[in-house]
Amino acid sequence: MRPLTKIGLGLMALLLLIAAGLVAAYWWPLLPLQTVMQHYPLATRFIMLGLAAIVALIGVIFLLVALLRRTTHRQLILPQKRGQVSVSQQAVENAVTRAVKQQHDVRAVDVQVALNQRDGARAKITADPRSPTDLVALAKAIEATAKQQLTNVLGVPAKHVKVSLKPAT
Structure with missing residues (x-):
């Protein structure tokens, strides 16, 4: 997940938690509000309290996703002997696509490649084979080609490569 998305989700989660607290404080019978609440039946208060709990739960889930999800980048900066090299996500995807097709x-x-500064690249490859024979061996060969292309040619460490083949028939 990109850093800007994480910040946006975190702010949205905090706003949802504040809104849930305000709704719960408004509908729960506090002394100043107790006279106003006497005009509404008890069921309405519990329905609103339940809705506030649902909003609070969604806020907590958003906050956990924003805090715990890994950060991915569009460019991976790799240190070299004479400086650093910036490799874009689209360049990595195009290079792996060309190598697999050739x-x-x-x-x-x-x-689809997810670039992470610590872990390197995670690739998910979906391909349509021309012949339906020995798909397992083809998948292993494609995985080896992708790992070799990522590691040796591009200099991007490959942590995980997943290959999915769509049968021809």
Whole structure:
């Protein structure tokens, strides 16, 4: 998840938690509000309290997602001997797509790469093989090609590569 998205989700979660607290404080019978609440039935208060609890739960879930989800980047900055190299996500995806198409008998290849500064790259490859024979071996070969392309050619450490093949028939 990108840092700006995490900040936005965190702010939204905090606003939801504040809203839930205000709604719960308004509908729970406090002394100044008790005279106003006498005109409403008891069921209405519990319904509003339940809705406030649901909003608070959604706020807590948003806050946990914003805090605990990994941060991904569009560019990965790799330190080199003479400085640093910036590798974009789209360049990595295009290079892996070209390598898989050149070395294997597939029609369409879709590569999605998530770049993480600490872990390197995680790739998810979906391909349409031209022939339906020995898909397991083809998947392993595509995975090896993608790892080799990421690690040796691009210099991006490959943590995990997942290959999905769509059968031709």
